[in-house]
Structures are given as structure tokens and as C-alpha cells.
Amino acid sequence: xxxxxxxxxxxxxxxxxxxxxxxxxxxxxxxxxxxxxxxxxxxxxxxxxxxxxxxxxxxxxxxxxxxxxxxxxxxxxxxxxxxxxxxxxxxxxxxxxxxxxxxxxxxxxxxxxxxxxxxxxxxxxxxxxxxxxxxxxxxxxxxxxxxxxxxxxxxxxxxxxxxxxxxxxxxxxxxxxxxxxxxxxxxxxxxxxxxxxxxxxxxxxxxxxxxxxxxxxxxxxxxxxxxxxxxxxxxxxxxxxxxxxxxxxxxxxxxxxxxxxxxxxxxxxxxxxxxxxxxxxxxxxxxxxxxxxxxxxxxxxxxxxxxxxxxxxxxxxxxxxxxxxxxxxxxxxxxxxxxxxxxxxxxxxxxxxxxxxxxxxxxxxxxxxxxxxxxxxxxxxxxxxxxxxxxxxxxxxxxxxxxxxxxxxxxxxxxxxxxxxxxxxxxxxxxxxxxxxxxxxxxxxxxxxxxxxxxxxxxxxxxxxxxxxxxxxxxxxxxxxxxxxxxxxxxxxxxxxxxxxxxxxxxxxxxxxxxxxxxxxxxxxxxxxxxxxxxxxxxxxxxxxxxxxxxxxxxxxxxxxxxxxxxxxxxxxxxxxxxxxxxxxxxxxxxxxxxxxxxxxxxxxxxxxxxxxxxx
Amino acid sequence: xxxxxxxxxxxxxxxxxxxxxxxxxxxxxxxxxxxxxxxxxxxxxxxxxxxxxxxxxxxxxxxxxxxxxxxxxxxxxxxxxxxxxxxxxxxxxxxxxxxxxxxxxxxxxxxxxxxxxxxxxxxxxxxxxxxxxxxxxxxxxxxxxxxxxxxxxxxxxxxxxxxxxxxxxxxxxxxxxxxxxxxxxxxxxxxxxxxxxxxxxxxxxxxxxxxxxxxxxxxxxxxxxxxxxxxxxxxxxxxxxxxxxxxxxxxx
Ligand SMILES: Cc1cc2nc3c(=O)[nH]c(=O)nc-3n(C[C@H](O)[C@H](O)[C@H](O)COP(=O)(O)OP(=O)(O)OC[C@H]3O[C@@H](n4cnc5c(N)ncnc54)[C@H](O)[C@@H]3O)c2cc1C
Ligand code: FES
Numbered sequence: 100x101x102x103x104x105x106x107x108x109x110x111x112x113x114x115x116x117x118x119x120x121x122x123x124x125x126x127x128x129x130x131x132x133x134x135x136x137x138x139x140x141x142x143x144x145x146x147x148x149x150x151x152x153x154x155x156x157x158x159x160x161x162x163x164x165x166x167x168x169x170x171x172x173x174x175x176x177x178x179x180x181x182x183x184x185x186x187x188x189x190x191x192x193x194x195x196x197x198x199x200x201x202x203x204x205x206x207x208x209x210x211x212x213x214x215x216x217x218x219x220x221x222x223x224x225x226x227x228x229x230x231x232x233x234x235x236x237x238x239x240x241x242x243x244x245x246x247x248x249x250x251x252x253x254x255x256x257x258x259x260x261x262x263x264x265x266x267x268x269x270x271x272x273x274x275x276x277x278x279x280x281x282x283x284x285x286x287x288x289x290x291x292x293x294x295x296x297x298x299x300x301x302x303x304x305x306x307x308x309x310x311x312x313x314x315x316x317x318x319x320x321x322x323x324x325x326x327x328x329x330x331x332x333x334x335x336x337x338x339x340x341x342x343x344x345x346x347x348x349x350x351x352x353x354x355x356x357x358x359x360x361x362x363x364x365x366x367x368x369x370x371x372x373x374x375x376x377x378x379x380x381x382x383x384x385x386x387x388x389x390x391x392x393x394x395x396x397x398x399x400x401x402x403x404x405x406x407x408x409x410x411x412x413x414x415x416x417x418x419x420x421x422x423x424x425x426x427x428x429x430x431x432x433x434x435x436x437x438x439x440x441x442x443x444x445x446x447x448x449x450x451x452x453x454x455x456x457x458x459x460x461x462x463x464x465x466x467x468x469x470x471x472x473x474x475x476x477x478x479x480x481x482x483x484x485x486x487x488x489x490x491x492x493x494x495x496x497x498x499x500x501x502x503x504x505x506x507x508x509x510x511x512x513x514x515x516x517x518x519x520x521x522x523x524x525x526x527x528x529x530x531x532x533x534x535x536x537x538x539x540x541x542x543x544x545x546x547x548x549x550x551x552x553x554x555x556x557x558x559x560x561x562x563x564x565x566x567x568x569x570x571x572x573x574x575x576x577x578x579x580x581x582x583x584x585x586x587x588x589x590x591x592x593x594x595x596x597x598x599x600x601x602x603x604x605x606x607x608x609x610x611x612x613x614x615x616x617x618x619x620x621x622x623x624x625x626x627x628x629x630x631x632x633x634x635x636x637x638x639x640x641x642x643x644x645x646x647x648x649x650x651x652x653x654x655x656x657x658x659x660x661x662x663x664x665x666x667x668x669x670x671x672x673x674x675x676x677x678x679x680x681x682x683x684x685x686x687x688x689x690x691x692x693x694x695x696x697x698x699x700x701x702x703x704x705x706x707x708x709x710x711x712x713x714x715x
Numbered sequence: 716x717x718x719x720x721x722x723x724x725x726x727x728x729x730x731x732x733x734x735x736x737x738x739x740x741x742x743x744x745x746x747x748x749x750x751x752x753x754x755x756x757x758x759x760x761x762x763x764x765x766x767x768x769x770x771x772x773x774x775x776x777x778x779x780x781x782x783x784x785x786x787x788x789x790x791x792x793x794x795x796x797x798x799x800x801x802x803x804x805x806x807x808x809x810x811x812x813x814x815x816x817x818x819x820x821x822x823x824x825x826x827x828x829x830x831x832x833x834x835x836x837x838x839x840x841x842x843x844x845x846x847x848x849x850x851x852x853x854x855x856x857x858x859x860x861x862x863x864x865x866x867x868x869x870x871x872x873x874x875x876x877x878x879x880x881x882x883x884x885x886x887x888x889x890x891x892x893x894x895x896x897x898x899x900x901x902x903x904x905x906x907x908x909x910x911x912x913x914x915x916x917x918x919x920x921x922x923x924x925x926x927x928x929x930x931x932x933x934x935x936x937x938x939x940x941x942x943x944x945x946x947x948x949x950x951x952x953x954x955x956x957x958x959x960x961x962x963x964x965x966x967x
Contacts, residue, residue: 140773140781144779145779200838200901202856202859205851205852207853209850209853210848255866263838266836267837267839297817326773326775327773328773359750360776362776459777459795574763619765619766620766620767624769624817624818625769625817625818627761
């Protein structure tokens with residue numbers, strides 16, 4: 100059969116996580132990368148601001164600082180061993196990327212340049228607990244330059260560099276192949292099924308180990324920074340097979356999306372001194388986060404924007420505020436990262452793409468005017484639960500699914516907990532992409548191919564045939580719009596039990612209608628209508644798990660903010676949620692303890708990162 | 716420019732290999748907001764009139780390079796053209812030229828990527844790396860900054876008359892990507908890459924038409940990059956060595 104392929108390792112997804120894993124695995128065993136997009140089209144290329152690593156190129160820093168910030172930023176829902184690995188391996192991974200040719204910006208000494216980013220701090224050397232509040236010495240921690248960058252297109256450079264290295268190493272790619280199913284037998288993964296977009300044919304990939312690195316699923320929301328392709332296919336397909344999804348209630352809204360379009364304006368804007376301003380010209384973050392202000396973590400900033408808008412202080416009373424990166428504003432507030440005044444040219448050299456986005460899509464020149472912004476659905480903290488080697492967990496006990504791996508945004512290790520810090524996703528991709536690639540190759544070496552069931556493509560075939568055979572009785576786009584609206588309104592920055600209940604009913608009704616849909620195009624070649632419908636089905640399943648997890652978590656933590664339960668409740672919810680499909684319409688939830696590191700101190704066993712109330 | 720809803724006539728060159736023997740034009744009527752992108756307009760056609768309309772798109776803000784197409788006779792990313800900037804209420808959309816059409820606006824990108832891969836588009840340096848980063852001065856890094864912006868959308872190559880005439884010509888995008896490494900102070904394979912580009916199907920095919928520079932959505936000075944490669948071939952010189960970083964390293 101022409102459509103049968105056999106590789107030791109199959110990697111689904113050619114973003115940062117997938118290609119990093121491919122570079123590792125393909126050095127050791129036969130490896131193929133299957134991607135619905137050409138690798139360089141992956142959304143890793145859209146990442147702007149940078150990648151965190153405590154290189155200490157411009158000021159003192161340490162991986163311990165980075166680990167602490169990651170845990171606190173995640174509102175303590177972070178698995179601590181994983182966070183330490185992230186922070187420690189980040190340094191080595193950045194050097195590896197540099198050696199592969201990644202063109203980082205440089206310091207005057209020729210080293211990799213670094214910038215500030217929200218939530219990345221170090222202890223304040225001048226901290227004085229008795230200093231008057233609001234004075235510089237009253238801050239226990241101060242921002243640190245930890246984000247390694249290449250102007251404001253760091254993700255583009257990472258994606259290009261990894262693809263270049265894949266070409267150099269001769270990695271095998273199946274470009275524009277869309278995974279439609281996982282082959283799971285007796286609880287083990289033995290391969291995948293994928294649709295070749297150019298022909299409409301199904302292909303079977305027989306493998307010893309499979310890595311899912313399909314990226315995020317922000318397209319579940321109306322306003323999103325995510326690409327059209329980000330529909331969470333990997334996690335959704337696993338969920339359809341009864342595997343759990345972890346921490347789905349935590350979805351990050353980035354505070355600075357371009358008004359209406361959701362296109363991201365990186366946090367680097369604020370790292371480099373930009374501030375958010377309300378209708379009264381106030382720098383409102385001074386009220387909500389007196390220490391870090393505009394560099395507080397993203398969930399805090401997004402909620403603050405909503406509060407301002409609710410209080411009628413949105414611009415012109417509307418639902419947006421301004422992001423102001425004009426040199427004179429940076430100088431007026433004294434927010435320049437170097438402490439020295441800046442000029443237009445400096446701003447332009449640091450943020451060229453962002454300035455171009457604003458000019459192109461809004462007709463607003465950020466060098467001269469402030470830019471209208473609103474929170475935009477940005478990053479899935481949740482996803483497929485994995486251990487520190489990328490192995491997918493079968494349930495909350497930590498048992499694994501042999502042969503199945505996940506990495507990148509589609510995975511939940513969890514290093515981001517309830518809220519990811521900026522620049523920590525790109526590190527996650529390289530650190531855990533690399534670890535997964537190594538471990539899946541090791542697994543493939545230690546095991547033989549196991550037989551496939553007869554006709555593993557049958558289920559995909561039946562599903563696709565259904566959409567092609569049914570008439571297009573209803574424009575499916577309207578159903579997708581409804582999903583995106585209800586998720587934005589009732590499962591967005593702020594949530595209530597009542598709103599979530601509404602969302603739950605809406606998703607259930609959409610699922611019912613979904614089952615009756617047909618597409619207009621009955622052809623085989625590049626049937627992108629069919630692909631969109633398949634993707635929409637995946638979004639529906641992920642929405643179902645998200646809403647159920649959010650309903651059950653009756654507390655507020657990180658990005659999950661329940662107006663009816665405004666406080667964090669560590670006694671009940673210091674735990675990861677695991678959502679399982681339980682019958683066609685119901686979701687079963689279970690919880691897994693957060694991984695906590697204990698140390699001996701004063702002859703006592705104590706948590707290394709004691710719980711604290713997160714304040715910025 | 717009009718800031719109100721516009722009624723657009725969208726003419727799209729359609730081709731379905733399963734039913735058509737040749738491409739033909741179809742016309743659609745669409746309402747669009749001034750801030751809509753041409754990509755949004757095309758997707759409105761797809762979502763409300765004919766879901767069989769085939770196109771590639773992903774990021775929707777000009778960074779992934781998926782949706783290069785000929786819009787009103789000029790290669791552009793559909794997601795970077797705003798309705799409010801359209802000169803009139805009729806738009807013409809067709810696939811980029813010089814690559815085989817698969818369906819509607821989708822072309823076969825394989826020949827394009829093959830040219831790209833032929834110029835060794837990766838850093839070559841077998842000297843053992845230091846335990847930290849290789850040093851590079853700010854000036855040496857700036858030397859090749861422009862060509863690092865390429866998103867491989869193919870707008871340039873498929874706007875190039877010599878490429879239309881000779882599909883074996885590597886084309887501007889491949890040269891841009893060779894440039895990115897030839898002028899990187901950390902790379903050691905400039906000579907090999909220059910040898911590849913010295914071939915009959917290399918840089919000398921370029922007739923400095925400047926179409927590439929005009930259409931590049933990333934505003935890369937493509938023709939200039941090609942000229943720099945030509946000059947390097949003639950002089951054998953790829954520019955200054957990275958002296959400042961070395962001094963800086965010695966000082967630190
Ligand atoms: C605008 C923006 C800016 C960002 N900036 C930063 C930043 O500065 N720093 C930072 O740390 N993080 C940033 N992030 C987050 C970060 O970029 C992403 O989380 C990360 O790039 C995800 O990488 P990935 O490898 O998991 O997935 P992606 O890069 O999204 O790749 C997904 C891959 O999966 C493939 N795929 C998906 N479904 C299928 C299927 N069914 N079959 C086959 N293949 C499939 C796709 O083709 C693609 O190759 C940003 C995110 C956005 C949206
Ligand atoms: S859709 Fe990505 S460049 Fe236009």
C-alpha cells in the first residue's frame with residue numbers, strides 16, 4: 100500500500116516543539132514529521148518578544164530566579180521539578196540555538212541581548228522593608244533582563260533556524276498532511292492516520308512512538324492572537340480516545356491585542372517601557388500592581404483592562420484602552436529599561452514588526468499616537484498531561500500511555516500552571532521538545548513495532564465520508580461563530596457559574612448540530628472546507644472540556660477568574676484538573692496533586708517554594 | 716478613504732482539477748468593513764458562498780507566508796491588504812505565477828522550496844563552539860539583518876520575469892536566504908554557497924527588474940541583496956571580519 104509508512108518515530112507538528120524533537124530523534128532513529136502546514140508557516144513564527152533564559156548577559160540573574168518567577172507567575176499551580184528543569188536547561192538550549200545560527204540581537208560585548216518581560220524578576224539588592232510604600236526600595240523584587248531576543252521576531256528566527264537545521268540533518272517531512280486519528284491499541288500508541296491535503300487520501304503512519312506537538316487552540320475564542328490553524332487537533336483527538344486533558348480551565352488572555360483583530364502587540368512593548376493608559380490618561384496599572392505596574396503578569400493586566408472598561412474608563416467609554424510606546428511617554432514615566440531617556444529611533448529598532456502591524460492594520464503610527472488594544476485569547480496553559488520526558492499520562496495517578504508523547508503548547512507538563520509568563524513558551528518548546536525527542540527515540544530503540552489493527556484508517560474514513568455525503572444543510576461557519584462568541588463572553592477573562600452553565604448548554608447544542616453537518620465541496624483535492632469542519636469539531640470537544648473544568652473549579656487562580664469565587668482556595672484546589680470524556684456529552688473530572696519540592700531547613704522538611712499570595 | 720461598509724465585487728480565478736479543464740473567473744458580491752483584510756473578504760466568499768474555494772492561510776497578519784496571491788495584478792499577502800486601501804470596489808484575485816496551480820489559489824510550492832534548499836540555507840561552522848554563545852558584534856549582526864526577515868512566501872520569486880522564463884533559475888527568495896548566511900560572520904560556507912550561485916541558474920539570471928523588492932511584504936531590499944551576492948562573486952569578498960566582537964571579548 101502506497102499510503103502506508105513506517106518510521107520509528109512520528110512527530111505531528113512542525114512548530115518549535117515538533118522540530119526541536121525531530122532534531123533530537125532523527126539523530127538516533129528513523130523519524131518523520133507530519134504537519135498540516137509547511138513547517139515555516141507554524142505559529143511559532145509569530146512569537147515576537149523573546150525566549151527566557153537566565154544568561155545574565157546584562158545584569159545579575161540565576162536560573163533559580165527564573166524558576167521562582169515561573170512558579171509564582173503560574174499562581175503556584177506549576178509542577179516544581181519541571182519548572183526547575185525549564186529554568187536550568189533554558190540556558191544550555193539558548194546556546195544550542197545560537198550555535199545553530201539563530202541571529203539573536205547582540206550586546207555591545209557581542210553577547211546575546213536580553214530585555215525585560217512581565218513577571219521576570221530578581222531580588223531587589225536595595226530592598227528595605229521599612230521604606231515608604233511606592234518608593235523604589237520598597238519593592239522586594241525588581242524586573243530583570245532575561246528575555247533573549249531578535250528584534251520583535253524571535254519566534255520567526257527560532258522557527259527558521261530549526262527548519263534550517265532539519266534540512267541540514269535531512270529530516271523527513273510530510274508537509275500538508277493533516278492528522279485525523281491516533282492509532283491506540285491496548286492502551287498503547289502505534290501510529291497515526293493523516294489526510295494528504297493535496298489528494299484527499301488517508302495515510303497510515305505506523306510508529307513505535309508518536310509525539311503530538313500540534314500547538315494551541317485559541318481559535319475557540321472570538322478575539323485571538325492565534326492562527327487559523329490553531330485548533331488543538333492533537334489534544335482533541337486524544338480526548339476523543341478517552342485520554343485526559345489537564346488544566347483546561349486556564350487559558351491566557353494577553354492584555355495587548357490590536358482592537359477588534361486580536362493581533363498581538365508583544366509584551367516587549369511594555370518591557371521596553373511602554374505603558375497602558377485609560378480614557379483619563381492615567382497609567383492605570385499603578386493602581387492594580389503598584390510594584391511591577393505594566394510588567395505584572397498577563398492575567399493581572401487583562402483583568403485590570405476589564406475593570407477599567409467596566410468603570411467607564413475605556414477610551415471614549417468603549418471596550419478598549421491604549422498602549423502607549425511613544426518615546427516621550429516612556430521618558431515621562433521614566434520606564435526606559437536602561438534608565439536613560441530613549442528616542443523614536445530606539446523604539447523603532449526594538450519593535451519594528453509591532454509598529455508595522457499597528458500601521459498596517461489600524462492605520463495608527465505608534466511612534467506618534469497610542470494604539471487601541473484589548474485582551475486577546477492567546478495561550479493554552481492546559482493540554483495533554485505529560486511527565487518531564489514528554490510521556491503522555493493516562494490518568495491522574497501518573498500512569499503513562501506507552502509510545503505517546505506530547506510537547507509544546509498542546510502539552511501540559513506543567514510549567515505554566517495557572518498562568519504562563521511571557522517568553523516561557525518558547526523555552527518550553529525547546530527544553531521539553533528536546534527531552535521528548537530524546538525519550539521517544541530511546542523508547543523506539545528499546546521496542547519493536549507492534550502490529551496495527553486491521554484498517555486503522557476506517558474511523559477517519561467514515562467520519563470524512565459523513566461530511567461529504569450529507570448535504571450542506573446549514574452554513575457550519577455560523578456554528579463556529581456561535582462557539583467563539585459564547586466562549587469569549589462566558590468563558591473568557593471573567594467567569595461566573597451562571598455564564599459557564601450557559602456556555603455548557605451552548606456547546607452541547609452545537610455538538611448536536613455538528614453531527615448533522617455536511618460540506619458543499621465534495622472533492623478530494625485541497626478540500627479546505629472539509630478540513631475546517633474537522634478542525635471545528637476538535638474545537639468543540641476542547642471547549643466542552645474547558646467549560647466543564649472551569650465550572651468545577653470554584654476558586655480564582657491565575658487566568659481562571661471566577662467572579663462568584665474571587666479567592667484562591669489552596670485547601671481544595673491546589674491541584675491540576677484532569678478532564679475525561681465520559682459518554683457522548685458528559686465530562687468526568689479528577690485531580691492530581693501539584694508536584695512540590697521539599698527541602699531540609701532548620702532541621703525541618705519544608706516546601707522550597709512556600710505558597711504566597713501573588714502580588715505584583 | 717471610506718470608513719463605511721463597502722460593497723465589493725470580488726473576481727477570483729478558479730480552477731478545480733477534478734472538474735475543470737482550464738481556469739476561469741468567477742464573480743462574487745461581498746460586504747466588507749474598511750478594516751477587513753482581503754483575506755477576510757476571500758474567506759467571506761468561502762464561508763458564505765462556496766466552501767470549496769481553496770486557499771492557504773494561517774497567521775492572518777503577514778508573518779507565516781501562506782497567502783501570497785496576485786491581487787489586482789500584484790503579488791501580495793492577502794492578509795496584509797486592507798479593504799480601506801483598495802482603489803475601487805472591484806478586486807481581482809488569482810494565484811501567484813510561475814508555479815503549477817493545484818486548485819484555485821493554491822499552487823505547488825515544491826519547486827520553490829527545492830530552490831531554497833539548494834543554496835545550503837543553514838549555518839555551517841564545524842569549529843567546536845564555546846560553552847556559551849559565539850560572539851558577534853552589533854555591526855556584524857546588522858550586516859545580514861535584512862535578509863533574516865524572509866518568510867518564504869514566494870511573492871518575490873513568482874513576480875520575477877526571469878523566473879517565469881526559466882523555472883530552473885533559483886530565484887530571488889533562494890538568493891536572499893543564501894545572503895543571510897554568506898554575510899553572517901559565524902558561517903564558514905560562503906565560498907560553497909557562492910559557487911552554487913555562480914551557476915548558470917544562479918544569480919546571473921537576475922536582470923535587476925526590481926519586481927522582487929517592490930512586492931516583498933517584509934520590505935526586504937531583495938535586489939540589493941542579490942547585488943551584494945554578485946559583488947561578492949566578483950570580488951571574492953564577503954565583508955569585514957568580526958573584529959569588534961573579538962576586541963570586546965578580549966576586553967571582557
Ligand atoms: C502572536 C504570538 C506571539 C507570541 N510570542 C511569544 C513570545 O514572545 N515568547 C514566547 O515564549 N511565546 C510566545 N508565544 C507563544 C508561543 O509562540 C507558542 O506557544 C508556541 O510557538 C507554540 O509552539 P508549538 O510548537 O507548540 O506549536 P506551533 O508552532 O503552533 O505548531 C503547531 C504545528 O502543528 C501542526 N499541526 C496542527 N494540527 C495538525 C494536524 N491535525 N495534523 C498535522 N499537523 C498539525 C501545524 O502544522 C504546526 O506545524 C506567542 C504566541 C503568539 C500567538
Ligand atoms: S496568513 Fe500568514 S502571511 Fe498571511
